[in-house]
Amino acid sequence: MSNPLRELTELEKDALQEIMNIGFGRAAADLAEIINLHVILSVPHIAVLQSDEVISYIHNQIPDTTDMSMITQFFSGKFNGGSFLVFPHGEGRKLLRIFDGEMALLGENYDIDVLEKETLVEVGNIIIGACVGKIAEMLGDVVTYAPPRFFSQEQIFETLDDVLNESDSFAILFKTVFNFEQYNVSGYLFLVSQHSIMPWLKQAIAEFLGPYE
Amino acid sequence: MNEYQQIFNTINLGLVVLDRELNVTAWNRWMELHSGMPAEKVIGQPVCDLFPALCDNSFIRIVKSVFAFGNYASYSQKLHKYLFPMKNPHGSSAVFPRMQQNCTFGPIRNDNKEIIAVYISVQDVTDFVMYEHKLIQMAKIDGLTGIYNRRYLDSRLTEEIERSRRHGNPLSILLLDIDHFKKINDTHGHLCGDYALRKISELLQELVRTSDILGRYGGEEFLCILPETSHEQAVVLAERCREQIATKPLACEDHQARITISIGVTGQHRDDTLDSIKKRADDALYQAKREGRNRVCSCPAASEPNP
Known part of the structure; x- marks a missing residue:
């Protein structure tokens, strides 16, 4: 257990916490300023887990998994991994109100499930982009994104099962709870990174800490 | 023309590039063909002047977010019908006068990794939407x-x-x-x-x-x-x-x-x-x-x- 690269030291953990706090704060400020989307992001929680514990961890974090929907988007750079934006118990549907004005033009022939999916894809990847982008930026990296994908109900845990069962034995997990004031929508954002980024991450944290030492 | 330019101009997909001021900097052959607007009339013009209806909330929100966060974004037919108003080139124009489109947006970075432009891809999905429309009709109408x-x-x-x-x-x-x-x-x-x-x-x-x-x-x-x-x-x-x-x-x-x-x-x-x-x-x-x-x-x- 004492392989130093497997674990973050307390100082590194605190620093990473700080990076996440600032990063998410900036992401929220930019979302409000640039696209007028007001989101509150909770203080993020960071955990280093065995890969096979990730799913049960996520499962345990969400008290009510009924009527759940999820947007996933993979990102790559030195900071790489997957982001999972989870809307439990029908919260995602409330985001449809973002398009209220335009929705009126669609008439009545539309399937609400399809609209929810398209809305979450469209809005979800902006939120993911803001959060992941800002953290990467603070760690001195630039990431690129794969197209977002939408999953609902039982597909969600199957998907998590598929993508998280990496050969890598550890995963670094970041969790935040978000809330859109305007729409009274809340959910979870999980970022899961493979353990292989650890050497780079430690280096990036050291550089972040540099000026303070 | 280098090989990427050849692809750019012959691909069966609309490709548009906008700079930070939302001026059009690239407009491929597909866009010329379907919009009826030649590249030389479009390049250098603000996209909101060329297509005033396009600059609604969603479009601006997406373009701004791509510039700010470097994310990949989509503009779906299901929510918006189409982005660029263009004639429906298929036989279904009585039902859909405009070409139905799925569009995607992404950042273009310079060597310093700064985002200098946004690309837009425009896919014609009118045929699929028409099939869907017929199926929906069939599912709810008594024969x-x-x-x-x-x-x-x-x-x-x-x-x-x-x-x-x-x-x-x-x-x-x-x-x-x-x-x-x-x-x-x-x-x-x-x-x-x-x-x-x-x-x-x-x-x-x-x-x-x-x-x-x-x-x-x-x-x-x-x-x-x-x-x-x-x-x-x-x-x-x-x-x-x-x-x-x-x-x-x-x-x-x-x-x-x-x-x-x-x-x-x-x-x-x-x-x-x-x-x-x-x-x-x-x-x-x-x-x-x-x-x-x-x-x-x-x-x-x-x-x-x-x-």
Whole structure:
């Protein structure tokens, strides 16, 4: 257990916490300023887990998994991994109100499930982009994104099962709870990174800490 | 032209690049072809001047977010129909005058990894949308009469019950049945029976209001959902339908037939379900049949105080 690269030291953990706090704060400020989307992001929680514990961890974090929907988007750079934006118990549907004005033009022939999916894809990847982008930026990296994908109900845990069962034995997990004031929508954002980024991450944290030492 | 430029200009996809001021900096052949605007007229122009309608909230939100966060973004046909207003190049322009599009956006970075531009890809999905449109139509229209089918009526009625409960608006339904329909079939043949069903559907469609939802519920049975209509108003409408049908003789081949209908009317109760409201309409219809047909009977809402 004492392989130093497997674990973050307390100082590194605190620093990473700080990076996440600032990063998410900036992401929220930019979302409000640039696209007028007001989101509150909770203080993020960071955990280093065995890969096979990730799913049960996520499962345990969400008290009510009924009527759940999820947007996933993979990102790559030195900071790489997957982001999972989870809307439990029908919260995602409330985001449809973002398009209220335009929705009126669609008439009545539309399937609400399809609209929810398209809305979450469209809005979800902006939120993911803001959060992941800002953290990467603070760690001195630039990431690129794969197209977002939408999953609902039982597909969600199957998907998590598929993508998280990496050969890598550890995963670094970041969790935040978000809330859109305007729409009274809340959910979870999980970022899961493979353990292989650890050497780079430690280096990036050291550089972040540099000026303070 | 280098090979990427060749791809850019020959790919079967619209490709557009916008700089930070939202000026167009690239416009491929596909875009020229479908928009009718040549690249030299478009390059250097603000996209919002070229397409004022395009600069709605969603488009601006997406472009700004791509510049700010470097994310990949989508603009889907399901939510927005299309991004660039262009003529539908397929045979379906009567249904969709504009080409239906799925678009994606992404950042373009310079060597310092700064985002200097946004690309937009435009995919023509009109054909898929048209298939979908036809399937949706087929799934909710009755083949013989061209009015809604039972499946659609049930789902709409469920929605309307929910809506009426939420907003506290009244809701009523009519259940209509052609009197002695079996006799028409037996004496004049099935072709005449089918003709009668079509003709009565047509007449009813003209009699009900545009906000009413009329469909064929079973063999010779029709259901009409009347949103925001009180029980009393529904009875008046039912009576008008009954009377009009009874006074219009139906000519099938060389026969003249007089057709009448019986109608059961009911309004929504507070705790109604799809089944309970239909059951009351059916009971009222049964009563109309029992009392001699060609009449309207109603089952008033029990929760209403008696006058």
